[in-house]
Amino acid sequence: DIQMTQSPSTLSASVGDRVTIxxxxxxxxxxxxxxxQQKPGKAPKLLIYKASNLESGVPSRFSGSGSGTxxxxxxxxxxxxxxxTYYCQQYNxxxxxxxxxxxxxxxxx
Amino acid sequence: EVQLVEFGGALVQPGRSxxxxxxxxxxxxxxxxxxxxxxxxxxGLEWVSGISWDSLRRTYADSVKGRFTISRDNAKNSLYxxxxxxxxxxxxxxxxxxxxxxxxxxxxxDYWGQGTLVTVSS
Numbered sequence: 001d002i003q004m005t006q007s008p009s010t011l012s013a014s015v016g017d018r019v020t021i022x023x024x025x026x027x028x029x030x031x032x033x034x035x036x037q038q039k040p041g042k043a044p045k046l047l048i049y050k051a052s053n054l055e056s057g058v059p060s061r062f063s064g065s066g067s068g069t070x071x072x073x074x075x076x077x078x079x080x081x082x083x084x085t086y087y088c089q090q091y092n093x094x095x096x097x098x099x100x101x102x103x104x105x106x107x108x109x
Numbered sequence: 110e111v112q113l114v115e116f117g118g119a120l121v122q123p124g125r126s127x128x129x130x131x132x133x134x135x136x137x138x139x140x141x142x143x144x145x146x147x148x149x150x151x152x153g154l155e156w157v158s159g160i161s162w163d164s165l166r167r168t169y170a171d172s173v174k175g176r177f178t179i180s181r182d183n184a185k186n187s188l189y190x191x192x193x194x195x196x197x198x199x200x201x202x203x204x205x206x207x208x209x210x211x212x213x214x215x216x217x218x219d220y221w222g223q224g225t226l227v228t229v230s231s
Contacts, residue, residue, distance in 0.1 A: 001171065034216075034217035036154075036217075038154075042223075043204055043221035043222065043223055043224060044146075044154060044204075044218075044221055045221075046209065046217055046218065046219045049209060049216070049217050049219075055209075055219065087153065087154050089154075089156070089217060091215060091216055091217055093215045096168045096169075097156060097168065097169070097170045097171065098144075098156045098159070098214075099156060100146075100153060100154040100155065100156060101153075102153045103153040103154070
């Protein structure tokens with residue numbers, strides 16, 4: 001299995017801050033990476049696919065970058081609606097299981 | 110409007126079986142691969158299984174392989190997860206999700222249901 005490791009596990013930030021979350025894969029996954037946002041009691045919401053492509057309807061303050069084994073999700077100016085938990089997911093077709101990272105909780109400083 | 114509604118979750122004893130269903134609407138079901146993802150209480154997301162549009166390709170996480178079976182009925186716009194030999198560690202909210210673009214299980218999920226809760230306990 002490909003293992004996905006996110007850092008940090010928790011991030012405290014203020015409205016307006018620039019926030020960066022890192023996701024590392026245990027082997028190369030090219031650009032087959034997605035980012036999701038999840039709020040308590042809700043289903044995950046797709047933000048980014050193929051490492052850097054913004055899903056339709058997602059605010060442009062969200063961006064993704066990276067390839068191979070290291071990826072980042074950046075929120076350029078944190079908004080009140082952005083306090084949530086974020087997950088990366090690899091979907092490399094050579095892997096038979098599309099594993100998630102352990103999550104990064106973004107909370108209010 | 111795309112909708113996915115899971116049902117079938119219940120309290121079940123260890124070793125028993127349970128079948129989850131996911132009813133979908135708002136898109137052409139047999140154009141897309143589908144997935145099951147679960148989340149234990151207070152824990153992260155765990156990808157469980159995926160199925161191609163024609164059911165010919167099915168993939169499973171190691172943690173459920175040999176115990177869970179994913180299936181679909183395109184005529185009924187429904188996705189299923191047959192779970193057997195259930196364990197306490199299978200307790201979770203189970204979500205179904207639609208592949209973003211592909212008929213094969215090769216991508217992220219763009220639409221998700223609200224989940225159905227499975228509790229395995231004696």
